[in-house]
Amino acid sequence: MTSTSTAENTGEAAVLAEVTDALRSVLDDVELDDAPITMDTRFVEDLDLxxxxxxxxxxxxxxxxxxxxxxxxxxxxxxxxxIIGLTVGQLVHYIAGRPR
Structure with missing residues (x-):
């Protein structure tokens, strides 16, 4: 049996992967491998969006x-x-929390 938090974490991990992939598409001229994108990554301060x-x-x-x-x-x-302090995790939580 899967707990709710595990299911949520699995959903969030999938969303994080999607957001990371989208960021790579948007920021194709920026090297993202040097700083892996995590839930704590800030769009403005860390990625210079x-x-x-x-x-x-x-x-x-x-x-x-x-x-x-x-x-x-x-x-x-x-x-x-x-918006200035927005993290990838906040976006991931928002997306994962939407009904499918």
Whole structure:
């Protein structure tokens, strides 16, 4: 029997892999192997994402997850300081928490 936390962690691991793959597509000119992407990786401070990169990432993830994940509404609900400090883990939790 699988516990809920294990199932959630498995789901989050799959989402983390998808987000990492999407980031590699968006940031194809940046070497990501030097600093592996983890749940604690910050989009702005660690990956130097600019607003246009976030828009591109949102588009890439929308292609992968469709309408089930409303990224524009989620981003709009965040304060500027929250967006600046946004981590990969926060995005992963948001995606993993959406109904399939």
């Amino acid at each position: 600019e607003s246009i990169d976030l828009v591109t990432l949102t588009s890439e993830l929308r292609q992968r997850y469709g309408d089930q994940v409303d990224f524009p509404a989620w981003f709009a609900s965040l304060e500027l300081s929250e």
